[in-house]
Amino acid sequence: MSVTFAFKHEMEASVKKRRSNVVLALDLPLQKRGELLSKTISILDDVHPFVCAVKLGYHSVLTLGPFDHLQKVLTLADDYELPTIMDCKLNDVGHVNKAMADLFFKVGFKAVTANPFIGWEEGLQPVFEVAHRNGRGVLILVHMSHEGAAEGYGRLIWDQEAKKAVPQYVIFARKALSWKADGAVVGATFPKRIKEMRDILGDEVPIYSPGVGAQGGRAEEAVRAGARYLIVGRAITLAKEPAEAAKALKSSIARQFSALT
């Protein structure tokens, strides 16, 4: 099987071109299709110079219609040369995950998110195969950003090889590395854990960090801890001036990266 990691390269090319590490979570709290489409397009038009990629969730995709209005959003993102990520958090048995990933790639997304709790064989292996055969990406949830995330991702479990208890997220980071994931998602609300993850993942698997702003995480702190991309939604989309908010975030993150080099 020929394998390509094109998505990872596409993301870095986008960062280089725009000098932004902000992934825009373009999910708006609107339920009317027409209204959602026009507002989504308007925000993308405004903020595209300040972000490096766009992420969408189920509620946006279902409201817009995957082969209907959503196509207009994905085409616009393509026109702006912004990679698009479907935040579907795949979490089923292998053949179903593969069908979902196939569908999201056919719809036009360049990467999907997936939950490592389901494991490799008959779990995520088929997703990685279909993604990497087609130059698409898989981002693994290593530690989510919300308060309750620690209940599952932070649980101590017995590591048979090391003969000691380690947190679940450490095991997931090791899996992200061995599965050759295109990214690991670690909440900006857990900066110490980002640092731990970066020590495991190095530069091999970039860290995507959601939870900035509305959830209380700080972008600069996440960058200092080792995040490569910041996934940001409401702090931009619900701002009075989304373009100004995105621009300010982009600059502040860029300053933090410069300070680290």
Ligand code: XMP
């Ligand atoms: P806000 O508005 O909080 O939106 O900036 C964040 C976006 O990121 C998603 N999100 C996550 N996605 N793992 C993920 O894969 C996470 O831990 C996580 N936390 C938030 C969320 O769906 C929203 O669109």
